[in-house]
Amino acid sequence: MxxxxxxxxxxxxxxxxxxxxxxxxxxxxxxxxxxxxxxxxxxxxxxxxxxxxxxxxxxxxxxxxxxxxxxxxxxxxxxxxxxxLAGGKSYTYYFTPESSLPIVKSGHSIELASVFNHPEMTADTGRTLDQTFAKTMRKMWVQFAKTGNPSLSADLSPDGRAKVWPLYDLKQKQVMVFDENNIHPEREASRKIVDWDRTYFLTKYYVF
Structure with a gap:
């Protein structure tokens, strides 16, 4: 690869x-x-x-x-x-673990330390994320690079439970939610997404 x-x-x-x-x-x-x-x-x-x-x-x-x-x-x-030829497949996710640093919360890109296996890089996270969770993220990224589908069968999943990542489409709008205690698919509408680009200055959250 x-x-x-x-x-x-x-x-x-x-x-x-x-x-x-x-x-x-x-x-x-x-x-x-x-x-x-x-x-x-x-x-x-x-x-x-x-x-x-x-x-x-x-x-x-x-x-x-x-x-x-x-x-x-x-x-x-x-x-x-x-x-x-691949059909234009699209997979979308929401990353929910929060940084222990003040006002960062689930700031943009703090998942990268886990994805690239650098748990010591805590300038954004303020802490080391759960290792099984981080390993599962890496497995899914590698699986996507290898096959074009990030889903994991039970034998490949670090916690022994299958992870089926749904395709994103404009009708169902399903995403994979990366909760540190529960990686699971969900309808996008149920996440109550906030438009941070327009509102972060009102909340004192720092999104980068």
Missing amino acids: FDVTIAYRLGPFGFLHLSHLPDGKDYPDAQNLGLLDQLMALKWVHENIGSFGGDPRNVTIFGESAGAGSCTMLPLLRMSENQT
């Missing part, structure tokens, strides 16, 4: 909509340049990964934060038939 990371244009250089300008028609792709960069990177992987020992017919894309958003948007662009 090989891991390839890419760079792409950010902010206004990659996502600035110009259609409202008098000559906006001359820049039809301006708002999608960052995603088109990613498509070119995937094309490079398809054409060159074999030279590194990889399989160009078995490429899984994944991301966290903006990377996850990119994975959701890429199937909407002009992808070739080979690039869409």
Whole structure:
């Protein structure tokens, strides 16, 4: 298995909509340049990964934060038939363990120390998360990278219990909830999600 990371244009250089300008028609792709960069990177992987020992017919894309958003948007662009053979599957999760540090709570990205097996990195978490929970997260991430499906059978799950991660779709909107004591699927609507980008300054929570 090989891991390839890419760079792409950010902010206004990659996502600035110009259609409202008098000559906006001359820049039809301006708002999608960052995603088109990613498509070119995937094309490079398809054409060159074999030279590194990889399989160009078995490429899984994944991301966290903006990377996850990119994975959701890429199937909407002009992808070739080979690039869409996987069917555009999408898996979504909510991470609920809270940091022991004041006001951080379940801040953005604090799960990464667990996913990448660096429990000593507690600058954001303030504490070491439950090890079985952390190991289960890593197993699911690896399973997704290997198979395109993060679900775990009982024999693969660190706690011996199967974890079935539902596909996310616009009708059911099911997500996997990463509760430190109970990893389980749930309807998104039952989570009562708050739009932190618009409200964190009212709550004194720091989300990053």
